[in-house]
Amino acid sequence: MSVSGEVVEADPYTALAVVYDDIVVDRCHGRWARHIHELWGGDPDGVTTVLDVCCGTGLMTAELADLGYRVAGVDASQAMLDRARRLLGPDAVLVRATLPDLGVDDVFDAAVSTLDGFNHLTPEAFRAALAALATRIRPGGWLVFDVHTDAMMELMLANPVLRGEEDGHRFTLTSTVDTRARTCDTRIRVTGEGVARFTERHRQWFFPEADIRGALAAAGFERVTVTDEYAHRPLDPSSLRATWTARRGPIPAGIAQEATQCS
Numbered sequence: 001m002s003v004s005g006e007v008v009e010a011d012p013y014t015a016l017a018v019v020y021d022d023i024v025v026d027r028c029h030g031r032w033a034r035h036i037h038e039l040w041g042g043d044p045d046g047v048t049t050v051l052d053v054c055c056g057t058g059l060m061t062a063e064l065a066d067l068g069y070r071v072a073g074v075d076a077s078q079a080m081l082d083r084a085r086r087l088l089g090p091d092a093v094l095v096r097a098t099l100p101d102l103g104v105d106d107v108f109d110a111a112v113s114t115l116d117g118f119n120h121l122t123p124e125a126f127r128a129a130l131a132a133l134a135t136r137i138r139p140g141g142w143l144v145f146d147v148h149t150d151a152m153m154e155l156m157l158a159n160p161v162l163r164g165e166e167d168g169h170r171f172t173l174t175s176t177v178d179t180r181a182r183t184c185d186t187r188i189r190v191t192g193e194g195v196a197r198f199t200e201r202h203r204q205w206f207f208p209e210a211d212i213r214g215a216l217a218a219a220g221f222e223r224v225t226v227t228d229e230y231a232h233r234p235l236d237p238s239s240l241r242a243t244w245t246a247r248r249g250p251i252p253a254g255i256a257q258e259a260t261q262c263s
Contacts, residue, residue: 028230032114033063035230036144039245040110045140047109053099053133053145054117058084061092064112074103100128102136110142116241119148119204126207130219137248143221144245146229152240153177153206156184182206212244221246 040047048070052061055073057080064071065088072093075081081094088094097103099121111133118126133143157177164171172189182205189199209226216224227233229241 029059029063029114032230033060033067035243036064036112037067039144040142043140043142045109045138047142049106049108049110051102051104051106051108051111051133051136053102053111053113053129054115054120055084055094056080056115056117058087058092058094060112060114062087065092072104072106072108100125100132102132104136107136107138108141109138110144111137112143113145116146116148116204118145119206120202121205123205123207123211126205127215127218130215130221134219134221134248139248139250141248142245143216143248144243146241146243147212148204148206149235149239149242150206151238153179153182153184155240156186182208209242216244216246220249222249223247 050064050069050071052058052064052071052073055061055075056077058073061071061073061084072095073081073084073088074095074097075084076096076098078096081096084094085092095103118129121129130143137143156175157179160175160177162173162175170191173186174189175184175186177184184204184206186202186204187199188202212226213224224244224246226235226242226244228235228239228243230243235242
């Protein structure tokens with residue numbers, strides 16, 4: 001947004017929503033969706049319903065819907081959800097909620113969170129989000145998400161300023177990495193024809209692998225695997241994005257009995 005030609009700072013994922021798909025997103029969602037579809041293909045219980053967490057402008061939601069899944073999207077940004085609505089149509093289930101609140105009551109066969117959505121959570125919110133997701137995924141159901149790795153943190157540390165231009169939009173990303181706190185603060189500045197000039201500030205956290213495994217176990221997820229970005233390759237020191245896959249464990253007997261008594 002701009003006033004009298006000045007560049008104004010906007011809330012995260014508000015002004016950016018207008019140009020997000022043009023300047024931020026690489027065209028990866030189709031490939032990622034096919035990989036996830038393959039992962040679920042051998043589940044004897046089947047996967048038909050999916051919760052897309054941090055769905056943004058709906059690109060992954062659309063790819064999964066095209067593969068035949070019934071998908072509900074959740075995101076904290078109304079501006080991003082408005083863009084998703086244009087893509088997905090009036091009947092799409094899109095909910096505004098800020099993690100760890102999911103804003104939905106249904107139980108799904110699977111949940112996904114793509115394009116490092118979880119990296120924008122504090123460590124405490126990340127653990128709480130996994131715990132919340134465990135209540136919205138059926139026993140034996142799937143959780144698939146990706147996060148940035150330490151290699152990405154080092155890459156951003158080595159390249160504090162990135163500039164580019166896409167579809168007439170000029171953008172500058174200025175990042176400040178704190179390796180002790182394992183955070184990265186990024187200032188995104190966008191100018192160009194047909195879009196109001198704005199900046200947004202975003203913070204990411206880089207979670208150690210041991211912390212992710214601990215949070216999944218605490219939330220009741222089992223059969224955890226981690227690979228290079230939506231592929232069957234193992235992680236290596238150069239991997240920039242890690243894909244985590246886990247299965248919801250059985251509901252503890254005491255909780256299951258309470259649920260039966262209340263139904």
